[in-house]
Amino acid sequence: MRRERGLLIVLSGPSGVGKGTVRKALFSQPDTNYEYSISMTTRLPREGEVDGVDYFFKSTEEFESLIEQGQLLEYAKYVGNYYGTPLEYVNKTLDAGRDVFLEIEVQGAAQIRDKVPDGLFIFLAPPSISALQQRLVGRGTETEDVIATRIAAANQELEMMNLYDYVVENDEVQLACDRVNAIVVAEHCRRERVEKQYLAMLRGE
Ligand SMILES: Nc1nc2c(ncn2[C@@H]2O[C@H](COP(=O)(O)OP(=O)(O)O)[C@@H](O)[C@H]2O)c(=O)[nH]1
């Protein structure tokens, strides 16, 4: 029997909104069909981050060579560093029928919109800009300057919210996680029903 190709789920949102936290909550659930795509970046590892777990950490030369070789599904420069999604991993995993979860910023998501129009695009929004700032400060991983640049980027990113299929507010982690799960379940159901209807139409039923 033909195996359904997995769903490409893109989660975007400003730095500090809680993408990583919500993603970890999603992946800690038992029996999910999600696979996380680990990105490549030229950003330096933060304390505790592990190469091949949090990111594949690359030099600028290595990253640019991946771009030239066409090995990235999308890439973007964000606050001075490159970030990108490995193409082969994503294709292989979708072909195996698993849902692939990308946690990426808005420019990269826009590239995927063009290349994979049947992806599912979810924007994670903060309750307010001041809550976002508090979260970034509270995380304590960036200097004041970097936080200011990320907040400026956040204002532009929030303007891109209308390009997404869904907006999920991250007021509470578990609620946000439940909302994402519900969206994914509904999307699978929609696709199954549409495909059945289409096949029935082809059979002239
Ligand atoms: N376009 C793109 N953005 C990515 C990728 N991986 C991570 N990002 C985004 O890059 C931004 C900065 O990531 P990072 O430096 O880890 O900061 P954090 O998300 O605030 O912890 C975030 O919005 C990430 O979601 C990727 O592969 N492609």
Ligand SMILES: Nc1ncnc2c1ncn2[C@@H]1O[C@H](COP(=O)(O)OP(=O)(O)O)[C@@H](O)[C@H]1O
């Ligand atoms: N719903 C929430 N309420 C309060 N704090 C949150 C919530 N979600 C995440 N946080 C906190 O906000 C900070 C940024 O979260 P993180 O997942 O690193 O964001 P991102 O991956 O989007 O940059 C972390 O310290 C995290 O514990």
